[in-house]
Amino acid sequence: MACVNVCPTGIDIRDGQQLECITCALCIDACDDVMEKIGKPRGLIDYLALSDEEAETHGATPKPVWRHVFRPRTMMYIGLWSLVGIGLLVALIVRPDIDMTVAPVRNPIYVTLSDGTIRNTYDVRLRNKHGDDRKFDISVSGDPSLAILLEGREGNSVVVPANETLLQRVYVTAPAGSEPAKSDRTEIILSVEDKVGEEQVHTSTVFNGKAQ
């Protein structure tokens, strides 16, 4: 079947590149079939770069494919994407193997205990990216009077299973009359330390006191 008869858009591609062409390649297959049957070389109708159309129409040799691929613009794209790839790779390599996020519990923002101690609650999400279980020590800094308590645990340590995330409720307390207990807001830092890997991560948050 001739190439014009198979074209779904009804154009004759032998007149050159046309806007209606949807590059379905049916004409290429039809033309190759006919050329094969009459013993002529395939590829009479073929893909070509639009920029080369005029030169090739006048019998010029087609440009080698590598000259279409390695152009200043494509080299610039390759350079940019390589930089992005290297950046992602570096970020992956230097990322800490332990991680934490802190979400202060705002309802209520603080609780006054029977002895006047002010207590704030935080939901701390601990992430252990190591291949073995790790014991994390959690501590608070920002004011020497602050103390930390972990819900359901003895002491300030918690074991996070390998490659897992653990949600731990943490209480920070300030004794009655202490500066953080009297202040509206005190900037504090919650820290997590992995004693085995000697890694530490910190997150800043706020301790809410009983403003006078």
Ligand code: SF4
């Ligand atoms: S590629 Fe498809 S749409 Fe374009 S000329 Fe050939 S048959 Fe027609």
